[in-house]
Amino acid sequence: xxxxxxxxxxxxxxxxxKTFYGNIMALKGVDVDVHRxxxxxxxxxxxxxxxxxxxxxxxxxxxxxxxxxxxGRDITRMPTHEIAHLKxxxxxxxxxxxxxxxxxxxxxxxxxxxxxxxxxxxxxRVFTLFPRLKERIxxxxxxxxxxxxxxxxxxxxxxxxxxxxxxxxxxxxxxxxIVKQIFDAIRELNxxxxxxxxxxxxxxxxxxxxxxRGYVLVNGSVTMSGEGRELLERPEVRAAYLEGGRH
Amino acid sequence: xxxxxxxxxxxxxxxxxxxxxxxxxxxxxxxxxxxxLLGPLVGFETVVIDGALGLAYxxxxxAIMVGIIVAGRLILNLTVWSPNRPPKAQAGSSPVAxxxxxxxxxxxxxxxxxxxxxxxxATLMTGGLSESRYLIDLGILILTxxxxxxxxxxxxxxxxLLDLGYVAFYAVGAYTYALLATSAPVNDxxxxxxxxxxxxxxxxxxxxxxxxxxxxxxxxxxxxPVLRLRGDYLAIVTLAFGEIIRLVLINWVDFTGxxxxxxxxxxxxxxxxPFTAGEDGFAALFGLEFxxxxxxxxxxxxxxxxxLITAFTTVRLRRLPVGRAWEALREDExxxxxxxxxxxxxxxxxxxxxxxxxxxxxxxxxxxxGFVSPESFTFDISAMILAIVVLGGxxxxxxxxxxxxxxxxxxxMLRNLGFLKQIFGDGFDPSLYRMLLFGFAMVAIMIWxxxxxxxxxxxxxxxxxxxxxxxxxxxxxxx
Numbered sequence: 048x049x050x051x052x053x054x055x056x057x058x059x060x061x062x063x064x065k066t067f068y069g070n071i072m073a074l075k076g077v078d079v080d081v082h083r084x085x086x087x088x089x090x091x092x093x094x095x096x097x098x099x100x101x102x103x104x105x106x107x108x109x110x111x112x113x114x115x116x117x118x119g120r121d122i123t124r125m126p127t128h129e130i131a132h133l134k135x136x137x138x139x140x141x142x143x144x145x146x147x148x149x150x151x152x153x154x155x156x157x158x159x160x161x162x163x164x165x166x167x168x169x170x171x172r173v174f175t176l177f178p179r180l181k182e183r184i185x186x187x188x189x190x191x192x193x194x195x196x197x198x199x200x201x202x203x204x205x206x207x208x209x210x211x212x213x214x215x216x217x218x219x220x221x222x223x224x225i226v227k228q229i230f231d232a233i234r235e236l237n238x239x240x241x242x243x244x245x246x247x248x249x250x251x252x253x254x255x256x257x258x259x260r261g262y263v264l265v266n267g268s269v270t271m272s273g274e275g276r277e278l279l280e281r282p283e284v285r286a287a288y289l290e291g292g293r294h
Numbered sequence: 295x296x297x298x299x300x301x302x303x304x305x306x307x308x309x310x311x312x313x314x315x316x317x318x319x320x321x322x323x324x325x326x327x328x329x330x331l332l333g334p335l336v337g338f339e340t341v342v343i344d345g346a347l348g349l350a351y352x353x354x355x356x357a358i359m360v361g362i363i364v365a366g367r368l369i370l371n372l373t374v375w376s377p378n379r380p381p382k383a384q385a386g387s388s389p390v391a392x393x394x395x396x397x398x399x400x401x402x403x404x405x406x407x408x409x410x411x412x413x414x415x416a417t418l419m420t421g422g423l424s425e426s427r428y429l430i431d432l433g434i435l436i437l438t439x440x441x442x443x444x445x446x447x448x449x450x451x452x453x454x455l456l457d458l459g460y461v462a463f464y465a466v467g468a469y470t471y472a473l474l475a476t477s478a479p480v481n482d483x484x485x486x487x488x489x490x491x492x493x494x495x496x497x498x499x500x501x502x503x504x505x506x507x508x509x510x511x512x513x514x515x516x517x518x519p520v521l522r523l524r525g526d527y528l529a530i531v532t533l534a535f536g537e538i539i540r541l542v543l544i545n546w547v548d549f550t551g552x553x554x555x556x557x558x559x560x561x562x563x564x565x566x567x568p569f570t571a572g573e574d575g576f577a578a579l580f581g582l583e584f585x586x587x588x589x590x591x592x593x594x595x596x597x598x599x600x601x602l603i604t605a606f607t608t609v610r611l612r613r614l615p616v617g618r619a620w621e622a623l624r625e626d627e628x629x630x631x632x633x634x635x636x637x638x639x640x641x642x643x644x645x646x647x648x649x650x651x652x653x654x655x656x657x658x659x660x661x662x663x664g665f666v667s668p669e670s671f672t673f674d675i676s677a678m679i680l681a682i683v684v685l686g687g688x689x690x691x692x693x694x695x696x697x698x699x700x701x702x703x704x705x706x707m708l709r710n711l712g713f714l715k716q717i718f719g720d721g722f723d724p725s726l727y728r729m730l731l732f733g734f735a736m737v738a739i740m741i742w743x744x745x746x747x748x749x750x751x752x753x754x755x756x757x758x759x760x761x762x763x764x765x766x767x768x769x770x771x772x773x
Contacts, residue, residue, distance in 0.1 A: 128636045128637070129634075131631070137632040143629035145622050145629065147751060148621060157633055159618075159633065160633065160634040
């Protein structure tokens, strides 16, 4: 893991974050660090609060307690769209592409943060990563298959030239072969460009194999953390998330 | 199949099961339902006899209508809905669709050319300037609704914000012009500097931008409280807003003249030259014989220009980041935010832009009618404009234009239903059935073209080749 853990100060630091839905505490004081050049994954079962943490980092809902620091800046109270302008890109849960706009237009929407300065080269980069998108360029987003939509969501996020890419369950509802393609693409981005990736996943096996480090979230608290492969070997993790669930 | 063996003669035309008994039964039931519905609705008519309200009975009309319905249902059951009919091949587009596709590149220029030449055609067709008055008036009405449709299309079609109170901005525009143009202090101010008749002659041209600006401002004012609302809730609040504006106009008598409205609003001028019969009038200056139709034809071109400006602006905006942001907002608000779009600004800009065009149209309405009152700005107008946008296909310019022409033109056509008297007798008033036929047309369009007349959407950006993709395969964005 050559690129990992180079700087002392983390790129993204989540410190004791508590998030509530009404009176229900969804995150009970979560600490997560993401260092520059790392792939960090957050795994956990349904309802553990994975997506809530992801959305809290993006300011929706807001953390009621605790702090979120990005490159040393406190972004806990910043509006979502301003957070996006700090070059954090998100591929939200359920992909949320624009269904009636074409693939090209979807990608264009992603580039608006970057003011279209590197539009052509970024487009080329996305097409090299996901050649399928190039074939579908004038098709509407809503007519794509699930896997293609996920590629489009990641491609759209990449068009903003992010320094930190946050992916919420990119494997959701996809065929194993497509999941592998998408995870390969993430690994490729990290290796060649040193892109920092924060990956929220239920597919623990693939996520931990891919990631440098991982966190296990249970009922709104981080119960375990460590290097990806090390977590993969732990009997508790195997028992809870992997046995019988390996695909 | 037991029926087949028992009554072989009952089988219709060889293959399949007999359909005639079933069809007869169905037609009979339909007849009963029609009788039940039409009996009270059509069978009774309120009439005034010696100053008192009385009831007249029209069994013949009911019988004819029920007969038409039963026969129609029977024929449909035996032909189009017959189970023995071979299923229609789904693959490929129908000849009609292909035909439309083939003429579509020429359609827009042809429509534009027709719109520009319309006053001349109308004059030629009817054989004189004053004879064409009705047609040109109708043209102005249709174009006003085309413009309102295009304006609302920005809010509803592009940004996906369901606005049921669009008439409010129409009213703001109309009252802006009416109040400013009839205001004595403003008139005195300009009379002191630029001469007595200056304000009366130039009011429209000065007030037009002001009306747009005011309406846009009100669009923003409405936009702020509804920022967090979407879908049904937004619709209810905008509906209330439309009503509030109307009620304020009725009740603020000192300022707006209340229910009596504002009369004798200065007429439109040819950029300062009034359309009068006098020495310095339009006709005299251009060496024409005076005709009151000059003003009307000029108004026709003014509203045509305003509508085209609306369309052109919308097309341009769609290609700019703000227009794309509107469309993205319609598709998915959360994704928009995570892509760094400030959804507050996007929504407010959509409301303001749409309202601005509503304001322009309102200003035009005031100058055309010369009189405004709250009566002209009821919910019906909002509903009509929204229907035009939805029927035309949300987001489609040409669809909205066609829908406006069909709706407003069609409503006018339905005024001339004299032929119905031949069927139902002389006591029959066809104009009363306008709304019924109109409703039928709406239902028909919603069944066969549920996404509006033009449901494809041109991409704002494309590589090499431009392709319009049909909307029928894609589900709507999340409401």
